Amino acid sequence: MKTVLLVDDEKPFLLSLRDGLATLADQLTVVLAHNGREALEILKGRGIDLVVTDLKMPIMDGFALMAEMMMTYPTIPVVVMTAYSTPSILQQMERLGTFKCMEKPLDIKTLRGRVLEELDAGERGYIRGVTLTSFLQLIEMEGKTCTLLLRKAGRRGYLCFRAGRLVGASAGRFHGVKAAEVISQWEHVEISIDPLCRKEEKDLSVSIAGIILDQVRLQDEASVGAGPPRRAPPDDEEETDDIDTVLDELNVFMELNDEDTKPKLHRPTSKTNISTLSPEQDERRNMSVQEKLREFAGIEGFMGAGVFTPAGEPLAIHAAGVNNLPAVGALANNVLLNAQKATLEMGAGRGQLVHIEGEKAHILVRCLNEGTNPLKSEPGKTHIHLVLMLSDGMSIGMAKMRINSIIEKLADEFRP
Incomplete structure (x- = not known):
């Protein structure tokens, strides 16, 4: 049946x-x-x-x-x-x-x-x-306005649509049509959807279906011996771990809207070093984690806070008008990882906290890793990242003290 x-x-x-x-x-x-x-x-x-x-x-x-x-x-x-x-x-x-x-x-x-x-x-x-190409064609067919943040095996990109037309695209060092060509070939993609068009490039308003069909046509020609196709640059040429690229993408997703602000607990979508709980235990932890995240609400300019795995997967979100905190947090998480690698290479030890100062928000990202390996999780040891967003920098000092205190309280909640 x-x-x-x-x-x-x-x-x-x-x-x-x-x-x-x-x-x-x-x-x-x-x-x-x-x-x-x-x-x-x-x-x-x-x-x-x-x-x-x-x-x-x-x-x-x-x-x-x-x-x-x-x-x-x-x-x-x-x-x-x-x-x-x-x-x-x-x-x-x-x-x-x-x-x-x-x-x-x-x-x-x-x-x-x-x-x-x-x-x-x-x-x-x-x-x-559901495939990425079919999903993108539906965006066009429905005349949808939105921004898509796409992730694939550590790579990131975004596509911006206005009334179904592609008006902005980025994938690593590629932009515009070339970025769309690269992204259209991705498989097994994770997508975050923003209901607003966040970034429009000058003189770019194209049909995503045309880009996809052009790629299919070139592949068909190659399969019948019509010569080597003009393909989009391969994935391994992308430089999506470049810090400037990550910050550029972060700037796109720092725009705010007031939809869907109910606090949520998120389960990781891939294998992580986080304990698996029964539904009843999961609900109790959710309540406890939300109570701790609410301690940030007293800071002036509070916009949202979230707990993430080192891979950037959201575990818990408490937002105050920020619909895109999971996407913003994942990108900010990557900034922290780059900073940690850099401080280790400089001999300064493991970086613990990063402050990202943007035009629209200040973002603090704090790492708590009980293990001995600076960049990897270890069995039985808590390894989480805490992201805090503020609308201005007036309370940064207070925020840094609060984030150090609260992440210690969260350690027991997520210990494997």
């Missing part, structure tokens, strides 16, 4: 889809979610064979859901419901082998056929999960 997850914020529409699939009750079970966040909770708790999702939803939209699925559930096939597709765009996405789109309003008979088709593909070993 297969399980299909339907995601849409319009309850009557969602129920009509469920009823339409009732004739397949002997072949599949239908589960419902009203937004992306509910869908992720369901994905965590049970096996899902296919996701059918809308894009425009409150709390967490379909784009954010698929960004998470790319990282955490890359093999689960997705069917997207959209009211903005055109035959030409659908043909482009089919050519790229990306996920299926269905136009609203849906024809129930067509939906049943599409669901069976996708499930049958999975039975035959043909996995159609």
Whole structure:
């Protein structure tokens, strides 16, 4: 018995889809979610064979859901419901082998056929999960305005969209179209989404689908012996660990908005030296960590604080109007790592704290590593980074004393 997850914020529409699939009750079970966040909770708790999702939803939209699925559930096939597709765009996405789109309003008979088709593909070993190229084409197709921060195996880049058009891009030492070409070839990417377009480059307003299709065309020509293709620069030519590059990306993501400011506890998405807890223990630790992070709120200009693994994965976030603290913290985390390497090379010992002074915020990053290896985590030893954001530098002295005190209190919470 297969399980299909339907995601849409319009309850009557969602129920009509469920009823339409009732004739397949002997072949599949239908589960419902009203937004992306509910869908992720369901994905965590049970096996899902296919996701059918809308894009425009409150709390967490379909784009954010698929960004998470790319990282955490890359093999689960997705069917997207959209009211903005055109035959030409659908043909482009089919050519790229990306996920299926269905136009609203849906024809129930067509939906049943599409669901069976996708499930049958999975039975035959043909996995159609969310890919970066399909995700970017949806951004364009929906005319979405946003900034994407993308990470892949230590590399970082960003893509800025205005009404679906690419208006800014950076990947290491590359910018503009070349950066987009590099990023479009990445696989297994982690994506953070900002709902605003943070950076626009002069004279850059291009179709991301055109860039992707150009790369596909060049690969096709090479495969039939038409000569060596003009490819985007390979990943190993990028210099994304350069400190200026990291600070430039950090500046893009230091812009503020007041959405989604509820404090959260985040579980690491990859293997880290952090203890695994039961749901009840996890909730108790969450409350304890949030209580400690709230001690920063009394500092003038407080914007947010977060606990991160040395790899930049958020463990706990307490924000006061900062929606992008996980992305900002991950980049600031990398600044600290570069500083630690530099102080060791200079013979000054292990760097413990970095102060980043930006035009829009001051960021403090503090390391606590109980192990003997300056740059690596050790079994049974706490190794965390604490990030604090302030709107100005008036209280930096107080903030530095507070961050040293609070990180010591947090050590027991995250000891393996």
